[in-house]
Each structure stands twice: as structure tokens, then as C-alpha cells.
Ligand SMILES: O=C(O)CCC(=O)C(=O)O
């Protein structure tokens with residue numbers, strides 16, 4: 001069971017306006033409060049999830065020098081492999097105890113983008129790795145589009161407000177491996193406390209506990225998705241765009257107790273980003289006398305660049 005509110009995408013997709021409204025209210029209220037929900041009846045089925053985990057485990061078991069051959073520092077780590085300890089939470093000096101992979105957008109031929117996306121890095125040792133990764137990418141992207149439609153209605157926009165920005169957007173699927181802990185980590189943790197950069201994050205059930213979410217009252221709450229559920233949270237871009245109406249909640253991944261140091265943990269977040277040119281300017285609908293405009297205007301691309309420098313993936 002989970003400690004965060006659970007919502008059912010089947011409500012939003014139903015023909016019954018009462019159920020649809022119920023979903024919008026539930027997810028919107030949850031995002032004003034705790035910033036996280038777990039979602040059932042999404043588009044990523046068990047079979048594909050299992051296949052992806054299988055490929056991901058095989059990848060991280062490859063020799064370190066093979067994995068490092070797939071590292072693309074020239075792309076700020078936005079495609080391919082990022083090695084252990086490289087990324088740190090904003091404002092923290094110790095690197096996180098994790099290595100990860102990035103699958104990026106492969107836009108439709110007619111997408112009419114002003115900016116080109118770099119190609120994905122192909123893993124030669126694993127013939128199905130890239131194909132399975134991109135299948136999961138599509139299903140999570142499809143799920144995310146519906147969640148954004150519900151949120152558009154919640155904040156008083158047209159249902160399809162985000163479609164243009166988020167379709168063929170700069171989203172990233174990030175399989176993460178947190179390896180066994182072999183020495184005293186001191187201040188390093190599996191993932192230091194952070195808010196996600198993007199619009200929303202869709203996280204498939206991790207292989208082990210560890211994810212914690214910071215409640216408004218300061219307590220850390222374990223966030224564990226129910227069977228077949230995705231954990232979905234608001235990121236900093238959406239928080240900014242909605243002038244703090246929808247909350248990007250701080251979360252972290254804690255180290256396991258010492259007796260479990262020898263175990264790996266895997267998790268696979270999908271960071272849903274818009275196209276780079278999307279203005280994240282605070283929406284008129286979210287500004288009033290009680291809540292004046294909190295942020296300067298910025299585009300998604302500019303905001304992402306700033307953050308990649310702050311977390312150590314782009315060198316200034
Ligand atoms: O590993 C997890 O459960 C969450 C990871 C996370 O928060 C992130 O990569 O942004």
C-alpha cells in the first residue's frame with residue numbers, strides 16, 4: 001500500500017463526466033497538497049515493464065569500461081550512460097550513489113521542431129535494449145499526455161493546452177542502478193533531496209524501497225507504488241508555470257540499512273519535458289492578489305540548461 005493518494009486513469013478516460021471530474025479534482029488536490037499520486041490503469045503493461053527491467057539489469061551488469069564507452073559528456077549526459085557518482089542534487093557536493101542511462105525523444109517525422117534532438121545511443125551488446133526502452137518511452141509519454149490534460153482542466157485551461165508542448169517534447173526515460181554499497185558512504189546517499197526539473201515525472205515501481213517524499217510539515221514519507229501503479233509527481237517546470245499552485249515536492253532515495261548494503265536497487269523514472277521553446281511564464285490563471293507572480297519569465301530550454309549546470313552534468 002502506498003502513503004500517497006491513489007487515482008485511477010480509467011476515471012478520466014470514461015465517458016461519464018462525473019468520473020472524469022472526480023479524477024481532475026483528486027489529482028489536482030493531491031498536487032496542491034503533497035505533489036505526488038500513484039496512478040492505476042496507465043498504458044505501460046506488466047509484460048513490457050518486466051522486459052525493460054530485464055534489459056536494464058543486463059546493461060548495468062556489463063563491464064564498467066563498456067558502459068563508459070556509451071558516455072556522452074558532450075551532450076551533458078542527455079543521451080546514453082552517466083557513470084557512478086557524477087550527478088549530485090542541486091546545492092549538494094557529494095555525488096549520488098547511482099549510475100544511469102538516458103533514452104531521449106525520437107520525434108515524429110512531421111513534428112516540425114525548431115530544435116533537433118540528438119540521436120539515442122545504441123547499445124551493441126544488447127540487441128533489444130533500445131527497442132524495448134523506446135516502447136516503454138512511448139507508453140509513458142502517452143500516459144503523461146492524459147495526466148497533463150487533466151491538469152490543464154484543473155488550472156482552468158483548455159484540455160489540450162499542454163498537447164502541443166509535450167508531444168514530441170524533450171522527455172527522458174532514465175533507468176537507474178543504485179549499486180551495492182561497499183564502504184561507509186558518509187554524507188552520500190542514493191539520491192540526495194531534490195525536486196525534479198521537468199513538467200511531471202512518471203516512475204514505475206522500483207525494485208526496492210527507499211524513495212521518500214517530504215511532507216509540508218517536514219516529515220519524510222515513504223512513497224511506494226501499489227502493484228501495477230505508477231508514481232507521478234509534479235516537477236519544477238510545472239510548479240513554476242502554475243506559480244506554485246501545483247507543488248514540486250522534494251524527494252530523495254535513502255540508503256538501505258547496513259544488512260542490505262550488498263543489494264542493488266533499480267528504478268526507472270520518465271521525466272516528461274516540453275519542447276525547449278515552451279514559455280514557463282507564470283499562467284494568468286494562477287496569479288491573483290493573494291498569490292502574485294513568483295517567478296521571472298523563462299523558456300523550458302533555458303531552465304533545463306541552468307539546472308544541468310547546477311547538478312554537474314554540464315560544465316560551465
Ligand atoms: O529511484 C527513485 O525511486 C527515484 C529517483 C528520482 O527521484 C530521480 O531520479 O529524480
Ligand SMILES: [Fe+2]
Pocket residue numbers: 194195196251
Ligand atoms: Fe526525482
